[in-house]
Amino acid sequence: MLLCQITDLHVTRPGALACARVDTARSLRRAIAAINRLSPRPDAVIATGDLIDTSHPSEYEVLRACLSELTVPLYLCVGNHDHREALRAAFPDHAYLRTGSEFVQYRVDLGALTVLVLDTQDPPNAGGHLCDARLTWLDEQLQACAGRPTLVAMHHPPFDTGIEFMDGLGLSARGRAGFARVVSRHRHVERVICGHLHRSIQASVAGAPEVMASTCVSTAHQITLGLAPGAPGSIALEPPGFALHLWQPGAGVRTHLAYVGPYDGPYTFDGESVS
Template sequence: MLIVQLSDPHVRPEGALYQGVVDSNAQFAAAIAHVNALDPRPDLVLLSGDLVDHGQDAEYAMLARMLEALEVPVLAIPGNHDEREAFRRVFTGQPWLPAEGPIDYAVGNRGAVRIVALDVTLSGQHHGLVSEQAAAWLDEVLAAEPTRPTMVMMHQPPFATGIPYMDPYSCREGHRLASVVARHPQVERIVCGHVHRSMQLRFGGTILCTAPSTTTAIALRLRPDAKPASHIEPPAMLLHHWQEGTGLVTHFVPLGTFPGPYPFA
């Protein structure tokens, strides 16, 4: 099973630039074209939050138009830049979409790997939260299929990255998530967005990884007095490849056209 993870496209209204600098719409369109051209064709695309930049209706209208070009089934969760009800309207009719409340759901009919989406966003806030209710819901959902390979998708990562201007906006009470996941060894990955960088660590007895953005990269500044900054680096995605006997292998994939292929390996 092949699962693409795209994150943080920060779609803007037509003609508007992200932060007045970057054509995030063009970059997301290029990411969609890249996914459509993959061979073999992926089974699923995960969109791990911050689909738009300001939660505006015009941004969601543009997002809906852009997603029409995607030829692979999609699962999505909101991020801190999303507006939950506008998000819900874009995906109306999708069988995985809850009618109300957090965008929490589980999908197990797309292939070998079950996807569990955990909406940790808080309205009007940039940090996330694993509430006691969310942890209990996740525990129950994971217990329902204890032997099924599973990925948990969320937006804000529940750990300190070491980037001082990002860590105040992490997902709080991550110990609740770690405690739940530790009881369910079928969880192959926890996948997040939000930080516009690829990171990985051990968490709750499994592997947690964050996806790069299709738009910009948050600067990797680890000094405690570092000032916020971003770079226009090559956009990228993650490709999660499940194989029986191997398990889940995660690839970092730059998006774009590069020299090659050359006849050597």
């Protein structure tokens, strides 16, 4: 089972640039073209939130047009930049978005692997939260899929990263504690995949150290790596990319970071071009 994760697409309305610099729709189309060329072909793509940038009505229209170019099944997750009802309206054919709940969260079984998509949105705050209702849903779903290897997808990561200004916009302390309490009871959680940070970061979940969580680079711009206390928040035009989560029986989940070009190669170790 090969899952592709894209995140923090931040698609803008036509003619607008994210952070006054980044053509995010163009960047997303480049990422999609790279994903469509992959061999082996991913079994599914999971987009872990911040699909649009400002909630302008036309942004979801642009997003849908971009994502229509994908040639593999797609599953969507909300981030703090998203709007639940506008997302549902823009993707009426994605039945999993409409479960009768306020929250955009659902279960999908992909072969032997179960994916649980969790809603961490806490409007109007940029930070995330997991209320009792969402944690109860997660606990019930994990009980229902006991014995199946399970991956949890959510926007805000359940750990501090050391990038101070982003940690100030992270998942609430109560949400982190509740999440750890739930997942620690279920030994079949193999990975938690998240967005929000625009960087590739891995950490165990505090309170559930046997559970590994990770974030992913954006298909557009990245958050500057600022680990010094008080480092100002900023973006860097580092290479965009996506993650590939490979699950195999007996081996669990292994994650590969893939960059979106252009870049040279591949070459043999003798410097010859590989056709």
